[in-house]
Amino acid sequence: MDYQLLADLLFPNVTETPADIEAKYPPRQLPEGAKVTRFAPSPTGFVHFGGLFPSTIGERLAHQSGGVFYLRIEDTDAKREVEGAAEGLIHTLAHYGVKFDEGAVIGENGCICDKGIYGPYKQSERGPIYHVFAKQLVTEGKAYPVFTTQAELDALNAVDKKAEIKAKDWHEDQSAQREAMLKAREITIDEVKENLAAGNPFVLRLLADGDPEKKVPFTDLIKGKLEIPENDEDFVLLKSDGIPTYHFAHAVDDHLMGTTHVIRGEEWLPSLAKHIMLFRYLGFRLPKYMHIAQIMRLDENGNKKKLSKRDMGANMDDYSRMGYAPACVCEYIMTLLNSNYEEWHMQNPDKPYTEFPFNIKKMSSSGCLFDFNKLNDVSKNIISRMSAEEVTQQVTEWALRYDPEFGAHLANNPAFTTAIFAIGRGGKKPRKDLATWADAKPYMGFFFDCKQEDEYPEQFDRSDIKTALEKFRASYDHADDMNAWFEKIKAVAREIGYADDMKAYKADPTSYRGNIADVSMFLRVAVTGK
DSSP: OOHHHHHHHHOTTOOOOHHHHHHHSOOOOOOTTOOEEEEOOOSSSSOBHHHHHHHHHHHHHHHHTTOEEEEOBOOOOTTTOOTTHHHHHHHHHHHTTOOOSEEEEEOTTSSEEEESSSOOOBGGGOHHHHHHHHHHHHHTTSEEEEEOOHHHHHHHHTSOTTOOOOHHHHTOTTOHHHHHHHHHHTOOHHHHHHHHHTTOOEEEEEOOOOOTTOEEEEEETTTEEEEEEOOOOOOEEEOTTSOBOHHHHHHHHHHHTTOOEEEEEGGGGGGHHHHHHHHHHHTOOOOEEEEEOOEEEEOTTSOEEEOOTTSTTSBHHHHHHHTOOHHHHHHHHHHHHOTTHHHHHHHOTTSOGGGSOOOGGGSOSSOEEOOHHHHHHHHHHHHHHSOHHHHHHHHHHHHHHHOHHHHHHHHHOHHHHHHHHTTTOSSSSOOOOOSSGGGHHHHHGGGGTOOOOOOOOTTSOHHHHHHHHHHHHHHOOTTOOHHHHHHHHHHHHHHTTEESOHHHHHHOGGGSSEEHHHHHHHHHHHHHOO
16 A cells, blocks of 8 residues: 555645644743643533533643643534533633633634634644644554445434444454454555545544553553553544544644643543554654543432533532632632642631642542532631622622622612621631622621511411510610610510520420510511511
């Protein structure tokens, strides 16, 4: 087989060489030990909570080491792409403080543009680059075309694009699939010319040289030492429309963009053998891989399940709607990523999470458990340390978007709002009333005469409630201190036959119509509506 002729037939318009491309992507000039990481999502929907994991890890590793963290949009599957998803994920990540040094950004015109010299950062704009390296693989006898008629191609396209040739099928010598692949490897130049003349499309497959009975040692930075069976599957590099698969595109891009560490979910571990082979074939240095464990949740029966896209809390937009401050979500993620984060935070309560020395070795290889209760605890602690001015600003911004009527009250009375949030704030033991901004309305909405839903419990005689309120109003003096005020409440309790001492009430509850706590509740509902 004349491989150079084959390459020229398949890629007649490709005139550049890999060396030409390499010259456009010079090695990065960074300090020794600096890491180059990336977040490379597909724009197929909302940003998943699990997506904030690799982006946080990538950002911390790069910036702690004096390296570079960039955003690459992997938009090679046009059929699954959702309009506006790429812009949405950029805005969402920015909302949660994920800062990229370069990559795809939103320009002044609202469209995605490139920041940095290693672009384009959208894979759909890098087609000619992939074809240069694909042609080189064909020239070296490491890849070959598989032609199909348009009718056959239509039938293939009707199948779920996520479905791939499974390794178990490939390993069965008698399978029709293997026979077809072995035959496809033997294609001749004349057959190539005939297919091209007929206009038949082709996919480009890697010519695998692996033996699945042999295993190669590999060290994953999270999973540790592994043994990977060699790849013997002729997997697809270029689809029939010339668009690369994830396998091929990520290898070329990670090399040219100087990626040192690839952070991705453990579901990609079965593909690792393919990527090891592909980097070897291309002559690229293999980056270090970190396969992070899946995020789990507890179902209604207490069993661990993968956090799916349908679960509450999976969509990062849920957190904005529910009123979680971005800093609270980010700090919660740190508690999941590093087992020693909480200990560090107790010793450094006033420092932001970005000063925490993130350590790969402290990451769990078995997965972490998503827990709203833990998130709320983290959130309460963080909000309790915010200034009244910070809380006022963030609550107002959230309410104007999600509860406009309440937001208008806050926006029209900023000084008053700040004074309310200043109550019990500061000191060694600040109040921890708020886990989300949505908690603010039930907490302090009565100051603005917002509608409240609570009513008096049915077990109390309405005449008792009315009498208690009337007697307290008659005795009320704004100059009273806390002790004088409470003594008057106790007097009201005694006058209507309620116990003014909780110990006495607990000792003999049948001797009283109620207790001092009940009278306090009557007043609370009357004044606050809750």
